[in-house]
Amino acid sequence: MPSSQPLGAGRARVSFEAIGTLADLADLTLPFTLRAVCHLGVADHLGETPRSYEELAKATGTHPPSLLRAMRALTTKGIFAEPEPGYFTLTPVSGLLRTDHPMSMRWAYRLRPDVEAWSAMDHSVRTGDVAFDHVYGEDYWSYLSHHPDLYTQFRESQRALTRIELQALLRVYDWSSFTTLTDLGGNDGAFLCGLLSRFPRLSGTLMDFPGAIASAAGAVAAAGFADRVSLVSGDLLEAPIPPGADAYTCKRVLIGFSDAEIEAFLRAVLAAMRPDSKLLILEPSNTSDEMTTAMDLHMLVLGKGRVRQPAEFAALIGASGLHCRQVVDARLLNLFEVVPAAAA
Numbered sequence: 001m002p003s004s005q006p007l008g009a010g011r012a013r014v015s016f017e018a019i020g021t022l023a024d025l026a027d028l029t030l031p032f033t034l035r036a037v038c039h040l041g042v043a044d045h046l047g048e049t050p051r052s053y054e055e056l057a058k059a060t061g062t063h064p065p066s067l068l069r070a071m072r073a074l075t076t077k078g079i080f081a082e083p084e085p086g087y088f089t090l091t092p093v094s095g096l097l098r099t100d101h102p103m104s105m106r107w108a109y110r111l112r113p114d115v116e117a118w119s120a121m122d123h124s125v126r127t128g129d130v131a132f133d134h135v136y137g138e139d140y141w142s143y144l145s146h147h148p149d150l151y152t153q154f155r156e157s158q159r160a161l162t163r164i165e166l167q168a169l170l171r172v173y174d175w176s177s178f179t180t181l182t183d184l185g186g187n188d189g190a191f192l193c194g195l196l197s198r199f200p201r202l203s204g205t206l207m208d209f210p211g212a213i214a215s216a217a218g219a220v221a222a223a224g225f226a227d228r229v230s231l232v233s234g235d236l237l238e239a240p241i242p243p244g245a246d247a248y249t250c251k252r253v254l255i256g257f258s259d260a261e262i263e264a265f266l267r268a269v270l271a272a273m274r275p276d277s278k279l280l281i282l283e284p285s286n287t288s289d290e291m292t293t294a295m296d297l298h299m300l301v302l303g304k305g306r307v308r309q310p311a312e313f314a315a316l317i318g319a320s321g322l323h324c325r326q327v328v329d330a331r332l333l334n335l336f337e338v339v340p341a342a343a344a
């Protein structure tokens with residue numbers, strides 16, 4: 001039946017399975033309930049011993065019957081367990097939501113303004129414009145720069161992802177030959193500090209917007225690396241890139257840039273590189289994968305960038321006077337090892 005023809009009420013065969021599939025896909029309740037328990041820090045007050053919802057509500061400063069409803073919804077998906085009515089424990093999934101878990105995901109989820117922007121996604125699909133800018137009248141980074149509480153949350157989400165990404169990046173690539181490394185768009189230095197903690201001969205430079213660098217100063221000092229890190233505050237698309245490092249990294253930065261911005265940025269990095277320097281571009285880059293497809297849509301809604309296939313990166317790299325030597329699969333990310341074309 002052509003899709004333009006309405007289904008006659010009498011003849012329509014209802015597939016309850018299809019309705020259920022759509023209901024699951026369009027569901028908002030679980031993502032928001034999960035975010036709510038993350039914000040409230042519920043998992044921090046649970047362990048293996050069952051705890052009553054009243055106790056849990058007291059510990060989290062919440063309304064007991066409402067918390068119970070939220071916990072039951074998440075229990076249906078295995079996020080918490082309810083071994084006896086009204087008593088809850090952690091599961092392996094919600095263990096990751098504890099703040100003290102070494103791979104904690106408590107703050108990994110998207111911010112409230114991201115959600116507002118997502119609710120205007122149809123604007124992006126209709127026009128190709130950035131929904132975030134349409135809703136807030138300014139771009140993502142300037143909005144965050146004058147909302148310090150949200151900026152803190154954003155930073156935590158980047159730290160959570162970095163903890164996971166770093167494990168694979170250390171496994172799949174030999175970082176040991178570098179003695180100087182500049183992380184471009186390195187936010188508060190979590191990735192750089194992760195590398196410094198493993199390679200004692202390494203010293204680093206961190207470059208990002210002024211707001212990120214202001215918080216990096218405290219984070220780098222707290223990690224004990226103040227004497228091994230130089231901080232450079234500036235716009236990667238305008239300010240010169242600090243010259244002469246053994247390695248330059250940019251992790252999940254190009255994903256937010258347009259093609260023209262990437263080319264301009266890569267040329268600026270090339271100008272800063274020695275003939276034997278390496279640029280390591282770390283990006284989600286396999287659009288067939290469900291997660292990177294989702295990431296691509298985040299970019300449609302939140303900024304000017306997108307997820308690109310390895311061949312698209314190779315073309316941009318080649319057009320900027322650089323050469324991509326190899327692409328290494330680092331699970332959530334691909335690592336593009338790039339050198340000056342003249343040195344290839």
Ligand SMILES: C[S@@+](CC[C@H](N)C(=O)[O-])C[C@H]1O[C@@H](n2cnc3c(N)ncnc32)[C@H](O)[C@@H]1O
Pocket residue numbers: 141158159162184185186187188191207208209212234235236237250251252253256
């Ligand atoms: C998605 S975050 C990734 C942060 C970090 N590299 C990581 O992987 O955790 C993108 C970072 O790039 C920075 N950034 C984006 N555009 C920039 C620009 N034009 N100049 C300087 N920093 C920029 C942001 O401030 C942010 O810290």
